[in-house]
Amino acid sequence: MTDSPLPTSTPAVQASGLERVFGAKDSPVHALSEINMTVGAGEFVSLIGPSGCGKSTLMRLIADLDAPTAGTLEVFGQTASAARIDQDYGIAFQQAGLLPWRTVLQNIALPLELHGVAAAERLARAKELAEMVSLSDFGGRYPDELSGGMQQRVAIARALATKPRLLLMDEPFGALDEMTRERMQTELIRIAAETGAAVVFVTHSIPEAVYLSDRVVVMSPRPGRITDVIDIPFGLDRGEGLRESPAYFERVTAVREALHGAPTARANER
Ligand SMILES: Nc1ncnc2c1ncn2[C@@H]1O[C@H](COP(=O)(O)OP(=O)(O)O)[C@@H](O)[C@H]1O
């Protein structure tokens, strides 16, 4: 699954000249154009940009749920489909997507089951993961007995079940209230640090992107492309105090300006 040794320099994701065009030749939709992006092993990268700028399309290409029109895409040095077969990544999208007739532990264990892991080992691993997302006491519960935040934590635990070196998360916290969302962000940083997984994370929230990421990739639509990349220099230093620090606000402003233009250009919108 994940234990094959790799040179540490092998990036989790490498996209070069990536294009994705939908639709007929006479009315093409250029969902992605000239996408060049590298996500290092263990790096946390957020994609941010208005609706329709191609964030989900890019995630679907990385996850091998769709194929590019042109360009190359490598996941840990292999094609996206080889990486999928190797279970190099776990996916958590906006809807938790749990199976309602399965308990929390059974949901978490599903990828292991599909991978043919023996029952006892599955259970042990599912319990470990439930503990990691603070759901030890809820292993026997069913999804409709849980809050939205708890369901999302189950989905994240499930995404981690095969110990992926890459987590793909498309607006995973979009449906959560602000307090749950901040708790989930703190938890996600801890989990990513603990497992050493690289994360590609889609969000509409500038503060969320800055809080979580090593780099924020800013995209714009029609055609969907990368317009800016903002480095976030906080490393592992992301305690709760960070959200109130001047350095944090400075980075939030930098991303906001990359997204909307500098203050002078923005004055008219207010
Ligand atoms: N399967 C598809 N068929 C046709 N057009 C699509 C398809 N998927 C996405 N698009 C179009 O590609 C563009 C990017 O969509 P998407 O990646 O979902 O954007 P985002 O996630 O940033 O909101 C949009 O114009 C969308 O309508």
Ligand SMILES: [Mg+2]
């Ligand atoms: Mg989307």
